[in-house]
Amino acid sequence: MKSPAFRIGDRVVLPPYGIGVVSGTCQRPVAGETHAYYQVEFPNTASRAYVPVNDPLSTGMRAALTTQDMPDLLCRLQTSMDLNLPRQWAARHRRVTEILVSGDPYELATLTCELRRWNIERGLPDLDRQAFRRAIRLLEQEVRGLEEDTYTRDVRQFLDHAWNETPS
Template identity: 30%
Template sequence: MFKIGDKVACPPHGVGIVEGKEEREVGGKKVIYFRISLVGKSMSILVPEESIENSGIRPVLSEESIEEIFNYLSEIPTNISEKWTVRHRLNVDRLKTGDIKELATVVRNLSYRSKEKELSYSEKRMFEEAFGKLAEEIALSLGEPVKKVKQKIRKILKGVKKP
């Protein structure tokens, strides 16, 4: 369970900080909500306490996990489909999971693919969205500016070369 001040990832919204708990009446029943302030956005979300475990909300990455993600991003991807529709469906499904490694897979695969062939408009948008979410989570976890983290990720992705 989360407590006030915890840094969390909130798929599909991004990352945030648990600000507190609120009690509200819904349909004549009292419901307790977690209020999560989303970082980089002037908004917050309310998540019912009773459904927080099934919501996909999780703690942000540990430093050890971040190193694993950076190493993963530096690997050459395998089995990237040549068919746009197959790639797109796989990437959409990966993003829906809320899993950080799946998010990193989308970033890594689309970056690698863009070196071979220009990405379609929707793939560019998907890359930017996934790239931004990955960088935001790492930045919040490390307490670093998002811009600095983005530069580090770009440097890692740039270093991935065809064998």
């Protein structure tokens, strides 16, 4: 599998740090050898990460969602896909943590949809509510800064509504 090539200015996601922007490449010595790295800056922070140019996938770095991805994301948010979260808390917590750490936007959307359904039906226990809000925040990060169109606006409205919803 070929590693993706990123350019200066590309929006990327680096789990668990979130959305960053490739600000350039640099050479850094590691164990006596010089390697090329992408320099990723994270907006509104002084944080910076260095990701190997030859294998950015090993760190989980991927291209951030674009406006073209919004219809699929909105569909995932609105369509209750069967996630089969375990009912036992410890097993459910492990699975939810895996999804949050992965940063995969489509899995996050599926998790958000499932936890939203649970919240509406019966309310969420505190740790599930925290996971629900974390999933929403991660999705909001990806959508923030995208060109405004109908789907992007619908995704934002869905996430805002889900954040403020209370159990029936």
